[in-house]
Amino acid sequence: MYLTQSLHRALQQDPDRIATVFGTRVRTVAESVDRIARFGALLREFGVEPGDRVGILALNSDRYHEYLFAVPWIGAVLNPVNIRWSPAEVIYSLRESETRILLVDDAFAQVVPALREGLPDLETVIYIGDGEAPFGTANYEELIANVEPVPDTRTGGEALLGVFYTGGTTGHPKGVMLTHDNLVASGLGGLAAGHVLSHHGRMLHAAPMFHLADFALWTMGNLAGATHFMIPMFTPVATLRAIAEHAITDTLLVPTMIQMVADEPTAADYDLSSLVHFLYGASTIPESVLTRARELFPAASFTQAYGMTELSPIATMLSPADHDHPIRSRSGGRAAPHTEVRIVDEHDNEVSRGQVGEVIVRGDNVMLGYWNRPSDTAAALRGGWMHTGDAGYMDDDGYVFIVDRLKDMIITGGENVYSAEVENALSKHPAVATCAVIGLPDDRWGERVHAVIVLHPDTPATEAELDEHCRSSIAGYKTPRSWEFVDALPMSGAGKILKRELRQRHQTAEA
Template sequence: MPVRTIGEVPYLNALYYPDKKAIVDPPQEFTWAQVNERVNRLANGLIGMGCRKGERIAILSYNSPQFIETIFACAKAGLIYVPLNFRLSLDEMKYILNDSTPTTLIFGGQLVEVASALREDFPLRFVSMAEDLGWARGYEALLRSGSAAEPSEALAAEDDPAEIFYTSGTTGFSKGVVHTHRARLKGALNCVIDGELNFDDIYLLNVPALCHAAGWVWVLANSMVGGSIVISRLRGFDPEVILRTVEDRSITNLQMVPLTIMELIDFADKGKYDLSSLRMIFYATAPMPAAPLRKALSLFGNIFMQPYGLTETGPNVTCLRKKQHSIEGLSDETAAKRLRSCGRPCCGVYVKLVDENGREVPPHTVGEIVVKSTDMMTCYWNNEEQTEKTLRDGWLYTGDLATYDEDHFFYLVDRKKDMIISGGLNIYPAEVERVIHEHPAVAQCAVIGVPDERWGEAVKALVVLGSERQTSEDEIINFCKRNLAGYKKPRSVEFVSELPRNPQGKILKKVLRERYWAGRERKI
């Protein structure tokens, strides 16, 4: 019988590989039998606490074994997990809680102050992954209260909603992306196929965090094959620590963003570490410049893969697999083109490019990427208008523009939507603009992404001041920092007398971007 729900993954691993190392969080180590028992106890503990099928459970934590256990426990109990990005401002978290209406918040011990602040406005059940706090029940105590037996099979079904991952929205507010158990498992299965994952793999969970769909889906994929997960508690990126961990823990799989790969190259080049266990580095979220990618291939060998996708798509749409990174024997022109590609469609994913009238375009013609698969989201939570705009006639409209060739390799060209990807993190200009417009000195503003050698793209704000108003670049940046997650704040602010607009009054961001992106083949 095939796996139907996410909660069956730890159950089957405990059944077939009970003593296999599952999660390593130095110095702690858990086997699959131990993980499954803890997951069962947590699921039954949540049910005993009053949680009922279909309720939302918010999770606020850094990467940890408890985060993984909580997701699996929610899946077994028929609950819908809602990860909160710990980088968000308090107001952004409050918006998500108001929208998703969870009954319980489970939070990490290092985020007690944030949870306490949220408690003032939300009468939820609180569970602390650290000790009992009086107002928050202790995680381990909750586990002890629950039975080790499997929860009832009737609590979750494959087409039930499993998760809501909030992604920044072009409207300026986050949208809750809903995936069923079936969709998330299919998305993870594509990771297994494209990454050629196997039982002996040891995956280092460093970036992205589990509060991102891309972080969770690869943990699930490695779990589906009975692999092991090593958790890095780094808050940022330290290449020396990563390489030492690869050597000490015989890591086979790493997930990175182009920025961190470029930083890794400088350390790996020293030949100081034994990296012979590494068999795959997969990178995503931003384009990888050709020169450092070629250097990475020469240093590490042909172990790279690049998936492309969105939170909404499950996530992977296309993938440039390891063997497709092989450029040996190709002409310089062909090799350069291949490495610019985001690959071919993943298993069971229909991909086509359409023009503004929805007509499919031929090869070498720019069109919007639209997708159809069982991996896709069901809807945006509580947002019928945006759901109808994104899901049309069974196809998901991504807002990303691309071309493809006769071999069905796809090439990203630009972003129809205005999303900025800086250091592997998604930033929507509308969110930043909404905050800047609240500054009393600002009359108009536009936020764009500009090229940045370190971050890929950097957030830039172009601001028109109000009559007889004054402010400074530092003041605008600090104002944003106080009201947004730190990574969303502008890295530069330019004051202008006016912003270019079309006859309908819409700001022409393409015009604004042109002078920064001029001469570059890719504008993404």
């Protein structure tokens, strides 16, 4: 399998179909393929050889779409950079992956001098913005207009497609190596599950395109002949407006984005009836938020995908019908058509149904390994299974319930407390906008359950009130013993709460 196969199929069968829409720019399949082939030629002129890494630090756009195809078109390797990283973090990932070619847009052109200072081996920076190319960068549009297109190498199979850096939620970011087979298998498996995308639908990219969640949507969209609509970055109003104005049929948002859309005061003013498929994932979602989102998009069927970058990224899927089940709706679904999933103990023995253990996954979607980290790769892929680091259990029907990251599990007074359960209880209080639960050292209990709360504006709540609310739905030992109210929680580029940073803040304060 090879990623660019869907391009050739679309060009053969439907060359005049609209491929991408970004602002006022509208391009057909034939126009897009021509630009992609020219971009491949441009990269070759800059000395890019098969296997070389080509990075991009940019907001969503039609040119991002062209990058995702043009790099594998010549057999090179994608390296999409997290747009929320600091220059130091960007430099780290580019240096470690030995990336010598980088694309930037208007939003990130100003960091180029800092990147060049920290990366002497950064040979070429290509400007993909809409203005005049900054000093020291090459102008994308001018250059691709003056090169002849090159044929597709049709690189695929076990060849490396991309190095995708993790968000670093539990430690230093690692470069995940994914092959063509990995990404296409995950895309085909997602489509085979059904109820995910429309055939020749109108797909909105509001989640960041550097992230594997949106990459999965993009891959499935290409296989299903979608028209890709992009907005530069997520905001609730921009997302709602795009859905209404372009009659979007399919999209993906992560739970924090869904909550922001549901909280948007003007949401009811938009016609959202066109949306028929709503895919979400990347982190757990509070039941109350999901309920409000389903009310806001009554015509849409909701599908949850659980997975991770190392799984390209889909492992399990929760169907729209399962969202109406009182118990299964709280799960991550069952193994996707392309995966096998088990729950195991510390010795990798499968545990009994209902017993909590580590979630492990096997399939053609499992990563090749971590870039330049053989020991980490061996540990993660031992026995031929990807060890996710997630704690969960499986019921008798194969539904997987994720209870926590193994590293986030709290042991207080000898009892295991899973933060997701406490967070779900807290999120049902009307004053709580979002929250995170972590374990902090405690002289008496070993660890204590600590809640970090963001309240809705002008909606007060006291510790005593929240304590009483929690005790009405979870055991007393699971109820937070300490509380903290903040204006915002630290987030990764994919919208995941960075609990590591929350714990570090307390370690620093106590030092």
